[in-house]
Amino acid sequence: MVKRTGAQILVESLLKENVEVVFGLPGGQALPMFDAIHGSELNFILVRHEQAASHMADGYARSTGKPGIFIVTSGPGATNIVTGLCNAYMDSVPLVGISGQVATSVIGQDAFQEADITGITRPVTKHNFLVKDVNDLAKTLKEAFYIATTGRPGPVLVDIPVDVQRASCEFVYPDKVDIRSYKPNYNGHPIQIKKAAEVINKSERPVFHIGAGIVASNAENEIFEISKKCNIPVTNTLLAIGAYPLDTNLSLGMLGMYGTFCANKVVQAADVVISVGARFNDRCTGEVCEFAKNAKKIHIDIDPTSISKVVDADIPVVGDAKMVLKEMAVFMDNKDRKDWLKAIDAWRTEHPLCYNKNDGKLHPQYVVEKISELTRGEAIVVTEVGQHQMWSAQYYKAKNSRLFLSSGGLGTMGFGYPAGIGAKFGNPDKEVIVVAGDGSFQMNMQEMAVAVLNDIDVKVVILNNQYLGNVRQWQEMFYGKRYSHTCLAKRKKCPKWCNSPKRDTCPVYVPDFLKWAQSYGALGIRVTEKNDVEPALKEMLRTKNSVVLDVWTEIEENVFPMVPVGASLDNIITRMNG
Amino acid sequence: MRHTISVLVENKFGVLARISTLFAARGFNIDSLAVGETENPAISSMTIVVKGDDRILEQITKQLNKLIDVIKVNEFNDIEHVERGICLIRIGLNKSNRNEVMNMIEIFRSKIIDVSQSSVIVEVSGSEDKINDFVGKVVPYGIKEMCRTGVIALHRGQSVIEGK
Numbered sequence: 001m002v003k004r005t006g007a008q009i010l011v012e013s014l015l016k017e018n019v020e021v022v023f024g025l026p027g028g029q030a031l032p033m034f035d036a037i038h039g040s041e042l043n044f045i046l047v048r049h050e051q052a053a054s055h056m057a058d059g060y061a062r063s064t065g066k067p068g069i070f071i072v073t074s075g076p077g078a079t080n081i082v083t084g085l086c087n088a089y090m091d092s093v094p095l096v097g098i099s100g101q102v103a104t105s106v107i108g109q110d111a112f113q114e115a116d117i118t119g120i121t122r123p124v125t126k127h128n129f130l131v132k133d134v135n136d137l138a139k140t141l142k143e144a145f146y147i148a149t150t151g152r153p154g155p156v157l158v159d160i161p162v163d164v165q166r167a168s169c170e171f172v173y174p175d176k177v178d179i180r181s182y183k184p185n186y187n188g189h190p191i192q193i194k195k196a197a198e199v200i201n202k203s204e205r206p207v208f209h210i211g212a213g214i215v216a217s218n219a220e221n222e223i224f225e226i227s228k229k230c231n232i233p234v235t236n237t238l239l240a241i242g243a244y245p246l247d248t249n250l251s252l253g254m255l256g257m258y259g260t261f262c263a264n265k266v267v268q269a270a271d272v273v274i275s276v277g278a279r280f281n282d283r284c285t286g287e288v289c290e291f292a293k294n295a296k297k298i299h300i301d302i303d304p305t306s307i308s309k310v311v312d313a314d315i316p317v318v319g320d321a322k323m324v325l326k327e328m329a330v331f332m333d334n335k336d337r338k339d340w341l342k343a344i345d346a347w348r349t350e351h352p353l354c355y356n357k358n359d360g361k362l363h364p365q366y367v368v369e370k371i372s373e374l375t376r377g378e379a380i381v382v383t384e385v386g387q388h389q390m391w392s393a394q395y396y397k398a399k400n401s402r403l404f405l406s407s408g409g410l411g412t413m414g415f416g417y418p419a420g421i422g423a424k425f426g427n428p429d430k431e432v433i434v435v436a437g438d439g440s441f442q443m444n445m446q447e448m449a450v451a452v453l454n455d456i457d458v459k460v461v462i463l464n465n466q467y468l469g470n471v472r473q474w475q476e477m478f479y480g481k482r483y484s485h486t487c488l489a490k491r492k493k494c495p496k497w498c499n500s501p502k503r504d505t506c507p508v509y510v511p512d513f514l515k516w517a518q519s520y521g522a523l524g525i526r527v528t529e530k531n532d533v534e535p536a537l538k539e540m541l542r543t544k545n546s547v548v549l550d551v552w553t554e555i556e557e558n559v560f561p562m563v564p565v566g567a568s569l570d571n572i573i574t575r576m577n578g
Numbered sequence: 579m580r581h582t583i584s585v586l587v588e589n590k591f592g593v594l595a596r597i598s599t600l601f602a603a604r605g606f607n608i609d610s611l612a613v614g615e616t617e618n619p620a621i622s623s624m625t626i627v628v629k630g631d632d633r634i635l636e637q638i639t640k641q642l643n644k645l646i647d648v649i650k651v652n653e654f655n656d657i658e659h660v661e662r663g664i665c666l667i668r669i670g671l672n673k674s675n676r677n678e679v680m681n682m683i684e685i686f687r688s689k690i691i692d693v694s695q696s697s698v699i700v701e702v703s704g705s706e707d708k709i710n711d712f713v714g715k716v717v718p719y720g721i722k723e724m725c726r727t728g729v730i731a732l733h734r735g736q737s738v739i740e741g742k
Contacts, residue, residue, distance in 0.1 A: 119595065181647055182646045305644050
């Protein structure tokens, strides 16, 4: 048999895994790998910052359901992807990351560009490997893909020392994986499933609470069917936006801190909460001991550690969402639950999502509403993190799952733009729109080079309020309007205590996002009036190139409804001072 | 409450670090930890003693199981089992305490493993309680130095914790 170097084994293994695209950046201890990539069929995309490579792989994975791949060098290249790994780990996104490492003979000697990256990333990966022998490489890569994509998905890092990349051995890519200590369980326990169904059958006021697990297991149809059959309303987490259609009377929208009034009311009034593929993050539950106090909790999750970690489950079911829901449906009774649905309709109309539509001002919510309208909810909308993220979550009516991508658990500013580029690589025929804040966008906007050079027409809509708006909102509401270091326009000459920003009197905003876009050969458009929003969005959508649409919105707009940190979901604030 | 957990793991580098990272990251406290190879050199056995309520124990067990290199997790508390640890203590000797120290060593069925003019090294093995008891008893005589292992444990009777 022909011998292959470790670097060649890596490239051929990736091709065997049908990897469509790899994001990354070379470096000294990755040279053999990049030499093997050169001239191979592997579609490699050179990024401008390694963090962005990990987010691109993440956006690719979230939008396609396939694992996202990146390759970086040792030391700083590897430490730059820690945020991306942690972000993917929190949101259960399958990634396989490859890092170069200094030669095995000098590991531990503080060699140039050495970092103990397996040590550093241990708490933020599902698993990681340091490959010390080229004979183990193919098997390790196979295991990495298997671990990343099975059970509860997550990121896996494979660290490959440069001498292992150079060393050679016979290459056989294994067909099968057998890890004695890792056997994910997909089948829910039949007795638990039956018990859960019985409790739901007896309940008057049940509600489904669905999370990313529904998307990961492709259980969108199952949850739709079961909720219809039994007339059980459905609320979703941020990561399950689009997994349940919005145009039914059973749809409640998002739950939690910035969720709908209706969803929060329903959960608090429910007698049974059936959580599927969600992990009761504090942004969803509010004050935990007040969360759905009178409800029995049924928790269906593939990860046993999610169960009773935050909220005690009365009936835990460990298993794959799709399989468990399918089996549970058999035992569930048709019920009309008229009174319950009537009460829900009343909550829905009592406080629908709203903002001032009649004052002629350019409110950020309006921009998202228009994006939703013009794309019919069929575009992939990727957000950064902050107020714009919550407005997007509230007002973008995604038609399907995998059409709204957002950093949930980690809340990573700088995620959105590279993730949008990654999503476009995975979905060249879909419109990809990144809704960004002017703060977040500045964290990874250097990746515009990648978009432009690869003819990736990702559209960026900046909801520009010249503030780190989410923090500013909290400073306004809970810190006496002391705007400490949240103004992005503030200059040295500005008064220290300024908390009354005005576009016309404030210093000129930098950067000029239009010139920025132009310097990359992209189109920049600025909108400052409400009436110009729709034409600008239309122009943006017509353009087959990268576009930055810089929308100067109301500066001190706040996200409502809102449940303050530590408060019960009952204490939802629907608007300022009220 | 005190819990003794047995963890069978792949005998690879970094596994101990994974376990200790997990405890640190989740805010669980380790009372003691003992690690060693089993009869199968590919598998190591860890005995971990932790304190916490049932809820914490449940999370610890599940989180340990979630680690890829962990083969099996077993909690001993509800099952009859034996636990043993070892403690080495250097006790200062002088004319006035020599006899009493020797008596104490005899009563606890511990062993003298090194003797010098002014001190003895005593090896005492047994349950955590027995060792604590012995240590408490010899404190008045002057402990010059001591070190002890975490406990190790096995089921009584025939039941066996197997790594598949």
